[in-house]
Amino acid sequence: MTELDALKKRIAPLFPGLMGVDLVEVSPERVVGKMLVRPDLATSGNTLHGGAYMAFADTLGAVGTVVNLPPGARTTTTDSSTKFMAPAAVGTTVTGEATALHRGRTTMVWQTLIHNEAGKLCAVVTQTQLVMTDR
Amino acid sequence: MTELDALKKRIAPLFPGLMGVDLVEVSPERVVGKMLVRPDLATSGNTLHGGAYMAFADTLGAVGTVVNLPPGARTTTTDSSTKFMAPAAVGTTVTGEATALHRGRTTMVWQTLIHNEAGKLCAVVTQTQLVMTDR
Amino acid sequence: MTELDALKKRIAPLFPGLMGVDLVEVSPERVVGKMLVRPDLATSGNTLHGGAYMAFADTLGAVGTVVNLPPGARTTTTDSSTKFMAPAAVGTTVTGEATALHRGRTTMVWQTLIHNEAGKLCAVVTQTQLVMTDR
Amino acid sequence: MTELDALKKRIAPLFPGLMGVDLVEVSPERVVGKMLVRPDLATSGNTLHGGAYMAFADTLGAVGTVVNLPPGARTTTTDSSTKFMAPAAVGTTVTGEATALHRGRTTMVWQTLIHNEAGKLCAVVTQTQLVMTDR
Numbered sequence: 001m002t003e004l005d006a007l008k009k010r011i012a013p014l015f016p017g018l019m020g021v022d023l024v025e026v027s028p029e030r031v032v033g034k035m036l037v038r039p040d041l042a043t044s045g046n047t048l049h050g051g052a053y054m055a056f057a058d059t060l061g062a063v064g065t066v067v068n069l070p071p072g073a074r075t076t077t078t079d080s081s082t083k084f085m086a087p088a089a090v091g092t093t094v095t096g097e098a099t100a101l102h103r104g105r106t107t108m109v110w111q112t113l114i115h116n117e118a119g120k121l122c123a124v125v126t127q128t129q130l131v132m133t134d135r
Numbered sequence: 136m137t138e139l140d141a142l143k144k145r146i147a148p149l150f151p152g153l154m155g156v157d158l159v160e161v162s163p164e165r166v167v168g169k170m171l172v173r174p175d176l177a178t179s180g181n182t183l184h185g186g187a188y189m190a191f192a193d194t195l196g197a198v199g200t201v202v203n204l205p206p207g208a209r210t211t212t213t214d215s216s217t218k219f220m221a222p223a224a225v226g227t228t229v230t231g232e233a234t235a236l237h238r239g240r241t242t243m244v245w246q247t248l249i250h251n252e253a254g255k256l257c258a259v260v261t262q263t264q265l266v267m268t269d270r
Numbered sequence: 271m272t273e274l275d276a277l278k279k280r281i282a283p284l285f286p287g288l289m290g291v292d293l294v295e296v297s298p299e300r301v302v303g304k305m306l307v308r309p310d311l312a313t314s315g316n317t318l319h320g321g322a323y324m325a326f327a328d329t330l331g332a333v334g335t336v337v338n339l340p341p342g343a344r345t346t347t348t349d350s351s352t353k354f355m356a357p358a359a360v361g362t363t364v365t366g367e368a369t370a371l372h373r374g375r376t377t378m379v380w381q382t383l384i385h386n387e388a389g390k391l392c393a394v395v396t397q398t399q400l401v402m403t404d405r
Numbered sequence: 406m407t408e409l410d411a412l413k414k415r416i417a418p419l420f421p422g423l424m425g426v427d428l429v430e431v432s433p434e435r436v437v438g439k440m441l442v443r444p445d446l447a448t449s450g451n452t453l454h455g456g457a458y459m460a461f462a463d464t465l466g467a468v469g470t471v472v473n474l475p476p477g478a479r480t481t482t483t484d485s486s487t488k489f490m491a492p493a494a495v496g497t498t499v500t501g502e503a504t505a506l507h508r509g510r511t512t513m514v515w516q517t518l519i520h521n522e523a524g525k526l527c528a529v530v531t532q533t534q535l536v537m538t539d540r
Binding site for chain 3: 455
């Protein structure tokens with residue numbers, strides 16, 4: 001099983017699975033995912049709910065961190081900041097691309113850009129992941 | 136139908152409904168909700184997924200803004216910032232309390248504190264809502 | 271020399287000194303400071319510059335963390351998020367009150383409310399401080 | 406007088422002037438500035454104060470917005486979020502590059518990357534600017 005398949009399997013029974021997050025590409029520098037804007041992921045006005053953008057991005061940034069963790073270490077998000085810029089309509093697919101801004105021993109910072117099908121930037125999510133080792 | 140019931144009905148078919156967000160109290164100054172930490176809302180380690188905290192809070196802050204909107208106006212979240220501080224285990228219930236920090240003509244700012252069943256503060260979410268009127 | 275005096279002396283030659291930050295009260299749970307809105311702290315329109323609010327709050331939250339540090343530990347801000355809500359005019363004084371939302375072994379979270387002389391809430395700053403020990 | 410010179414002159418008597426922010430390049434898509442890490446801009450440990458990064462970036466993002474404003478409009482920062490990743494030592498110069506992530510009719514979003522002399526990314530600041538027109 002590839003690392004991508006292992007990660008897909010790991011998140012399937014969790015919140016990303018409920019939302020239908022589809023991991024497309026995983027590397028230590030970059031994680032890409034897709035998500036269909038289902039009606040039950042929407043807010044009023046038939047566009048993707050703000051919380052769904054944030055949960056989608058949180059998943060991609062956490063996956064990126066996991067790929068970079070030293071053996072035995074775990075991670076948790078300590079902070080996440082989002083700017084919302086454009087809507088994504090129900091029935092379309094959004095694409096999220098998370099890239100590492102910082103990969104340190106104690107913290108990692110990932111930024112996710114989420115675009116709609118028209119190629120417009122909908123949201124930018126920047127998150128800090130704490131690296132926890134049992135010492 | 137009370138305003139609380141109307142709002143419950145409005146969010147039921149949307150993302151908050153998928154997550155099981157339960158509105159408990161709604162006023163112009165304060166919105167309270169509860170959410171059961173289901174396994175399909177979790178991340179690795181059987182605790183509530185970071186994205187689920189953010190989506191829960193985004194819902195409460197948006198509901199609070201809606202309650203304050205002048206007739207004909209709409210709202211969208213432009214920004215959301217979250218600090219994560221403690222976990223909430225699967226099978227327990229989290230409580231979110233959103234209060235208005237600012238209710239202006241153009242923007243409103245809501246802050247949501249999410250506590251776990253043990254009364255520990257798990258996450259703080261501060262969000263800006265843009266008030267849009269068709270002029 | 272009291273702890274308050276020691277902290278005042280420590281920040282005087284640094285950026286808070288340049289801005290005229292005046293520490294008023296320091297305890298493990300709460301730090302209060304005042305700052306005169308000088309013309310050289312302003313932005314266009316003769317109101318306090320957004321950056322000055324953030325630097326003022328960053329100072330108070332860091333001082334609060336320092337007061338809580340175990341012997342030999344140091345701290346650095348890893349994240350800071352601010353919402354701006356109202357202006358503060360040149361010639362008036364702003365008051366910042368930082369309270370601890372979380373004081374853990376690895377991170378602390380402080381939130382600073384900044385009010386203007388009229389008692390209006392101008393800005394809310396929430397910041398995460400990493401606690402660093404040499405192990 | 407070029408637009409760059411006009412903007413330099415405009416910010417000189419204000420907070421950016423106190424800090425020694427030097428505008429290097431201004432266009433509707435990108436604003437670049439430099440700042441010497443003076444001792445009176447530092448925090449403990451002789452590195453640039455977190456608040457100075459934020460104030461530096463806030464200046465660049467606001468300048469970028471001003472360049473894009475329609476006639477008669479004004480702007481104010483409504484939100485700013487920063488991740489800190491690496492220090493910048495006293496006596497060195499930091500470079501900030503602000504780029505527009507979104508330039509809408511109501512809001513603009515600018516992101517500033519601040520690098521130290523060694524080319525390391527020290528801080529990322531993402532801010533929302535409200536566009537205000539008197540209608």
